[in-house]
Amino acid sequence: MVLEGFLSHRAELHRIGITGGLQWLNGSFMENVELLEGRPPNDMDVVTFADVSTAVQAALTPDDIRILTDNPWIKDNFKVDFYLTLLSDHPEALIELAAYWYSMWAHRRSQQWKGFLSVSLDPAFDQQASDLLAVRKQEIQNEQN
Template structure:
């Protein structure tokens, strides 16, 4: 379940009724529920289309095991707090793919993984995704270091407000249902 936005327009970082419990950020949610919750206007639908399209590209190259952390202004009620629509969605993909996986990819596929600043800019412009990837097969020390980095970066706004973020499975089993949900929502929003 995705917690409701708090009065500041943020996902709470913890369950306030059980602050020491495991029900906390990153909240694990299914992809369809994520789309249903955040496809609330046409700008957000365009970002979701880009995000789902980028996921499809990852799946096409064989990246299907792992999970994604989702964050940024997209997961906030930025329309309320900053009177603007989100511009993109922030995504870190944690995958089990190791060096041998990357060695087999073509340059156009590598570009979709954001290896360079130029590639990251391409992904952001093409898919509306601020994208990063982290291998879960890295050395344990590196994995703890980089996970701590992302958690500390994403658990606060630039204004230092503490906030939560979300986790979805990388496997493609819900993608078609999420795409159908998004199409239906866009149709509803267009006819309102």
């Protein structure tokens, strides 16, 4: 399930020590493609603008780096098409990237206007989201039986 993968990937970011910043969420997961196109979403597109301290960067292991940079592996394991931008990057670069992602995500492929969701990287509500997801999965399983 896409949402479980997203929350699991966030948990890995938090485990590494990345808890500051925000994520922009988009893609077919956010577009209700079940209704619009009659298919389930394959993944969630996520751009992460992260505050990563030099101490966290210095402590990264090869597995941590994979969780941050190996997009095909991330997509296979977490159902997340992941892009990382460091908030410590030069301001002009951040502005250019924000403009790029906005231009990419402001419309559906049909050119219909749409938005995207911005969520904090703060892990404060992630457990609650996971718990709610587990309850909903159980409800769906009960409905199917």
